[in-house]
Structures are given as C-alpha cells and as structure tokens.
Amino acid sequence: MAQFGRNGSVRWFHAEPDTLKIPSRLSIRCGPLTFCGRSAGTGSASSPWPRTLPAESTTPHHNSPAPTRPGLPSTQEALLADARQPSANSAPPSSKQHYSGIAEQSKETMTTQKHSGSDSDAQDMSPEQIQAVIDRILSKDVPAQASDDNDANGVFGKAQAISTLDQEHSIFDGDQEDLAERRALRRTAGLSTELEDVTEVEYRQLRLERVVLAGLWTEGTLADAENSLRELAALAETAGSEVLDGLVQRRQKPDPGTFLGSGKAQELKDIVAATGADTVVVDTELAPSQRRGLEDIVKVKVVDRTTLILDIFAQHAKSREGKAQVELAQLEYLLPRLRGWGDSMSRQAGGQVGGAGAGMGSRGPGETKIELDRRRIRTRMAKLRREIAAMKPARETKRANRRRNAVPSVAIAGYTNAGKSSLLNRLTDAGVLVENALFATLDPTVRKAQTPDGIGYTLADTVGFVRSLPTQLIEAFRSTLEEVADADLILHVVDASHPDPEGQIAAVRAVFTEVDARKVPEIIVLNKVDVADPFVVERLKQKEPRHAVVSTRTGQGIAELLEDISRSIPRPGVRLELLIPYDRGEMINKLHNSDSEILSLEHEENGTRVVVMVREGLAAELESFVSNG
Numbered sequence: 171m172a173q174f175g176r177n178g179s180v181r182w183f184h185a186e187p188d189t190l191k192i193p194s195r196l197s198i199r200c201g202p203l204t205f206c207g208r209s210a211g212t213g214s215a216s217s218p219w220p221r222t223l224p225a226e227s228t229t230p231h232h233n234s235p236a237p238t239r240p241g242l243p244s245t246q247e248a249l250l251a252d253a254r255q256p257s258a259n260s261a262p263p264s265s266k267q268h269y270s271g272i273a274e275q276s277k278e279t280m281t282t283q284k285h286s287g288s289d290s291d292a293q294d295m296s297p298e299q300i301q302a303v304i305d306r307i308l309s310k311d312v313p314a315q316a317s318d319d320n321d322a323n324g325v326f327g328k329a330q331a332i333s334t335l336d337q338e339h340s341i342f343d344g345d346q347e348d349l350a351e352r353r354a355l356r357r358t359a360g361l362s363t364e365l366e367d368v369t370e371v372e373y374r375q376l377r378l379e380r381v382v383l384a385g386l387w388t389e390g391t392l393a394d395a396e397n398s399l400r401e402l403a404a405l406a407e408t409a410g411s412e413v414l415d416g417l418v419q420r421r422q423k424p425d426p427g428t429f430l431g432s433g434k435a436q437e438l439k440d441i442v443a444a445t446g447a448d449t450v451v452v453d454t455e456l457a458p459s460q461r462r463g464l465e466d467i468v469k470v471k472v473v474d475r476t477t478l479i480l481d482i483f484a485q486h487a488k489s490r491e492g493k494a495q496v497e498l499a500q501l502e503y504l505l506p507r508l509r510g511w512g513d514s515m516s517r518q519a520g521g522q523v524g525g526a527g528a529g530m531g532s533r534g535p536g537e538t539k540i541e542l543d544r545r546r547i548r549t550r551m552a553k554l555r556r557e558i559a560a561m562k563p564a565r566e567t568k569r570a571n572r573r574r575n576a577v578p579s580v581a582i583a584g585y586t587n588a589g590k591s592s593l594l595n596r597l598t599d600a601g602v603l604v605e606n607a608l609f610a611t612l613d614p615t616v617r618k619a620q621t622p623d624g625i626g627y628t629l630a631d632t633v634g635f636v637r638s639l640p641t642q643l644i645e646a647f648r649s650t651l652e653e654v655a656d657a658d659l660i661l662h663v664v665d666a667s668h669p670d671p672e673g674q675i676a677a678v679r680a681v682f683t684e685v686d687a688r689k690v691p692e693i694i695v696l697n698k699v700d701v702a703d704p705f706v707v708e709r710l711k712q713k714e715p716r717h718a719v720v721s722t723r724t725g726q727g728i729a730e731l732l733e734d735i736s737r738s739i740p741r742p743g744v745r746l747e748l749l750i751p752y753d754r755g756e757m758i759n760k761l762h763n764s765d766s767e768i769l770s771l772e773h774e775e776n777g778t779r780v781v782v783m784v785r786e787g788l789a790a791e792l793e794s795f796v797s798n799g
C-alpha cells in the first residue's frame with residue numbers, strides 16, 4: 171500500500187489496479203497555497219509552506235511547532251486526511267467533483283485573459299490600476315484557499331523530496347542574501363497573461379505553469395513509482411510551477427506514439443481539463459513524436475523531465491560559466507528535436523501553401539527554416555564551447571596551483587538537496603546559499619579549511635546530482651564535475667531522512683562513474699539525522715562501512731567528521747632532517763606556516779636542527795638545509 175511519506179496511514183492514490191493517481195487534495199498539489207510561497211518578497215526563512223497567509227486562513231498546522239519529523243502530518247491530521255480519503259474500494263470521485271473548485275478558478279482566469287487579449291488596456295493602465303489588478307487576481311486565490319476544506323492537507327501535500335523539511339537555516343548558513351534575490355525572481359502564481367507586460371517589466375516574474383504530472387510505472391515497487399513522481403513534483407515546484415495533480419500508469423513499455431497509451435492519455439486530458447492545467451510534465455525524456463502525440467490528445471503543452479531540469483538549471487545559473495554551460499546543454503537537447511518541430515512546421519506550410527498532399531514543394535520553406543535554425547544553433551554551440559573552454563583556464567590555474575602546492579582537496583558531492591552547501595557552511599563559515607529546493611547550487615564554491623593539527627586543505631561544494639541526470643548536462647558540466655574526480659577525498663552527503671537514500675546513493679555513484687570519480691576515496695556522510703528514522707540510519711551504516719553520521723542543522727557528528735577528514739587527506743610524505751642557520755629564521759617560520767609536521771626541533775651551536783615531514787614542493791626548496799647528523 172502506498173503511503174504518504176513514511177507516515178504509513180494515508181493512502182494517496184485511487185485503487186485502480188493499474189493506475190496510481192494522486193488525488194489533488196492530498197497530493198503533491200499545493201493548490202492556492204503554493205501561490206503564497208511564491209510571492210516576491212513574502213518568503214520567510216522559517217515558515218516555507220505557505221510563507222504568508224492571512225491570519226484567518228492559517229490552519230493550526232501552520233502555526234504549530236515543528237513536529238518531530240517536520241512536514242509529516244500529526245496523527246490527528248493523518249486521521250482526518252484518512253477520513254477524507256475515498257476508501258480503496260469505493261469508486262474514485264468524478265473528476266468534476268474532485269476538481270470543481272480549481273476548474274472554477276481557472277475559468278475566471280481564462281475570462282480575464284480573454285478580456286485582456288482583445289484590447290490594449292494593460293498597456294494604458296496607470297501604476298495604481300495595475301496594482302489593483304494584481305491585488306484582485308492575487309486576492310482570488312486567498313479566499314478560495316481559506317474556504318477550502320482540504321486546506322490543511324495542502325501543506326503536507328508538498329512534494330516529498332522537499333516537503334519533509336522546513337526552511338530553517340542554521341547560524342552557519344550566514345545571512346543568505348542570495349536566497350532573497352532568488353525568491354524575488356521566482357515565478358508567481360495567479361498572475362495571468364493579462365499582466366504579462368507589467369510582470370515582465372516591473373516584477374521580473376514569469377508566469378507560473380499549472381501542471382499535471384504523468385509517469386509510467388514500468389519496474390520496481392509501487393514505492394519507487396511514488397518517489398519518482400514526488401521527485402518530479404519537487405522539480406516542478408522548484409521550477410516555479412504549481413502542481414495540481416499527478417497520474418502514474420502501470421505499463422510494461424512506454425507507448426511509442428503517446429508514451430502513456432491513448433486510453434490513459436484521454437484520462438489525462440480529462441484531468442487537465444478539470445484542473446485547468448496549462449502544462450503536462452512527463453517523468454521521462456520523451457521522443458519528439460511522443461511529445462507531439464501526447465500534445466495532440468491533451469491539448470496543452472507537454473514538457474519532459476529533462477526540459478524541466480534544464481529549466482531549473484537555467485533559472486539557478488549565476489556565474490557566466492554556469493550560464494554558458496546550461497545554454498549549451500539546452501541547445502544540445504534541442505538540436506536533435508528540431509526535426510520534430512520541423513515536421514510540424516512542414517505540415518503547416520503544406521496546409522497554407524499548397525494544400526494537403528502538395529508534396530515536396532510545400533515542404534520547402536519548412537525544411538529551409540530548419541536547416542537555418544540548425545546551422546544557427548550549431549554556430550551558437552560552437553561559440554559557447556569556446557567560451558567555456560576559455561573560462562576553464564582560470565579555474566585550471568587555481569587547481570594547478572593547489573596541486574603544485576599539494577594542498578589536499580576535499581569535494582562535497584551528493585544528491586540534490588542532501589545538505590551539501592549546509593555542510594560546507596558548517597565546516598567553513600562559507601555562507602553559501604542553502605535552500606530547500608532542488609539544484610540550489612550550480613556554481614562550485616571552494617573554501618580553505620584546516621585540520622586541528624594545522625594541515626590545510628580545500629573544501630569544494632558542487633552541483634547536486636539527480637536520478638538520470640540529463641546526459642547533456644553531464645557533458646556541459648563536465649569541467650565542473652572533474653573537480654570531484656580530481657579530489658583527494660569525496661564527502662558523499664546523503665539525506666538520511668529521504669524515503670529512498672540507497673537509490674540516491676546509487677544515482678550519485680552512477681555519475682561518479684561517468685566522470686571517473688569512483689577511484690577517489692569516499693566518506694558517506696549521513697546527514698539530517700536530526701529528522702531521519704534511526705532504523706534507516708542504522709541500515710545505511712551497515713551497508714556503508716566508511717560513514718559519518720551528522721546533522722548540519724544541530725552540529726551532531728561534525729567534530730567526528732572533521733577528525734575523519736583529517737585522518738583521510740594525504741599528509742605530507744617526505745621526511746627531512748634539516749639544520750637551519752640562525753640567520754635563516756624565516757625558514758623556520760615557513761615550516762610553521764606550511765603543511766609541515768614538525769617532529770622534533772633542537773637548538774644547536776650552528777643553527778636549529780629540525781626533523782620534519784613536508785610535501786614534495788617544499789622538500790625541493792629545503793634541499794640546501796638537509797643535514798643528516
């Protein structure tokens with residue numbers, strides 16, 4: 171039986187034998203609540219979902235102190251949720267009943283859109299009028315939510331991958347200025363296309379997609395299918411969408427024409443119509459023909475998982491290099507798909523120019539345009555590759571310097587949202603952006619650190635991994651990922667509170683293999699143990715002998731981890747006995763200030779006799795002082 175999170179008592183899908191469907195009120199959809207969390211400037215670090223609600227619409231759940239496992243429903247709420255849940259044997263509620271509230275709301279939005287599309291009101295409006303329209307549209311969401319019986323469920327309806335944790339930061343995370351900036355740019359629900367002009371110019375917010383998810387359950391357990399769809403929901407929410415509903419179809423193989431099969435695609439179409447969704451997100455990488463086939467049936471935009479991940483990367487990339495890498499990955503994804511779009515362009519041209527069956531002549535304009543687009547894309551990709559290659563040397567030089575001075579490097583890697591940046595902040599006061607969202611970090615941050623006995627090393631935060639990370643991204647981010655392969659030690663951070671930590675470990679190791687990082691020694695850092703199930707932590711400890719058990723939130727286990735790092739990084743390996751004349755005192759200072767381990771130090775008549783372990787670079791410099799007795 172599927173569970174909601176690890177609560178164990180809440181069923182969240184219809185009991186049709188071959189279909190797993192997430193009812194909207196209990197499901198990953200946040201409904202209007204999501205909007206509250208997305209408004210610019212309304213985010214608060216301590217209460218993520220929703221971040222701001224009018225007092226009367228705030229349910230007791232929102233105000234109650236964080237439960238032992240934040241984000242999971244209390245027993246009472248779970249029972250309530252259970253009571254509202256249709257019994258496994260009862261027929262599923264008709265989609266009309268089920269989604270009527272949302273459908274009505276979207277109807278209103280559609281009416282407004284229609285009105286605005288017909289004239290230039292939006293452009294002629296004064297700022298006050300614009301504000302009034304914004305208020306009107308936004309206020310529509312709030313009463314709807316306040317009167318929603320299922321309101322309380324919306325909160326724990328949030329996607330599992332990012333729902334079970336609140337948005338608290340530890341003092342080690344710094345003031346997180348980047349986070350406010352990112353939130354301000356996040357898409358906002360409730361702003362219809364009526365406001366597109368003003369939103370883009372004045373609010374710099376994109377229109378939020380209202381999405382329905384669709385996945386296939388081809389192998390593994392039901393829990394795997396559930397986790398996969400929840401991760402997709404988390405991805406969609408991170409991209410700024412509002413997840414309304416989800417559907418999983420049990421099927422041996424994807425349908426080559428429509429991915430889901432035409433029957434299930436029809437069902438999806440009904441859900442889309444009932445919820446007023448404008449986008450379907452499919453939990454796979456679709457062939458162009460499948461995308462078109464499905465779009466033809468559901469009549470709204472269909473987006474696949476790869477596009478979604480690329481979209482998040484595009485939103486989060488900050489550095490010039492990161493932006494170029496993401497654009498390259500997007501173009502790489504686009505190029506082979508141009509053919510699909512080209513086909514439809516040809517069909518359009520056929521209709522307009524020569525009528526049906528006009529054959530070759532009618533395809534001409536379309537084909538030419540595709541060729542032109544392809545060429546432009548290839549040229550742009552070549553330019554991006556050159557730019558990325560040109561940016562590489564700066565980082566390469568830094569890395570080469572570190573290598574020459576033999577400064578050991580420790581890479582923090584792991585699944586997205588595992589707590590990598592939080593760990594870097596804990597270990598070094600880096601103040602790196604920490605966010606309860608997927609792929610918060612795209613640009614690697616390197617910080618210096620020191621072992622308790624004074625050996626320096628670097629710690630690098632890295633981009634998070636995800637199950638089946640699009641190959642285009644691995645390629646584009648190869649130079650960034652090479653940092654991991656080049657490290658002396660990997661801290662592989664694992665979210666021990668996730669429902670499937672083993673799956674995440676396997677997915678991360680698959681990427682390690684691709685970038686040739688499996689040879690690097692690895693400590694499995696079981697993080698978030700403050701909220702993890704102790705049995706799961708124990709199970710993981712058994713499976714992974716080289717482990718550390720920590721909570722970057724409470725600081726548990728951090729001291730032990732530091733000791734482990736200190737033992738694991740390469741220590742200076744050359745033993746020298748030196749006699750340093752008294753007029754060369756600066757050399758003694760140098761030994762103290764470098765990664766040397768002074769084993770003994772005696773003052774003799776002709777100078778200071780030192781037995782020392784040093785790295786190779788320094789050993790060469792000290793050659794003239796070597797004295798063996």
Ligand SMILES: Nc1nc2c(ncn2[C@@H]2O[C@H](COP(=O)(O)OP(=O)(O)OP(=O)(O)O)[C@@H](O)[C@H]2O)c(=O)[nH]1
Pocket residue numbers: 335336337338339340585586587588589590591592593603604605606607608609610611612633634635697698699700701720721722723724
């Ligand atoms: N309860 C709890 N939450 C944690 C802990 N460590 C991190 N978090 C939370 O987990 C979320 C993700 O943390 P990040 O440090 O941004 O994770 P990341 O691995 O860098 O994520 P990406 O950069 O998105 O791949 C944040 O909301 C953190 O506050 C922990 O030990 N306990």
Ligand SMILES: [Mg+2]
Pocket residue numbers: 590591592603604610611
């Ligand atoms: Mg991060």
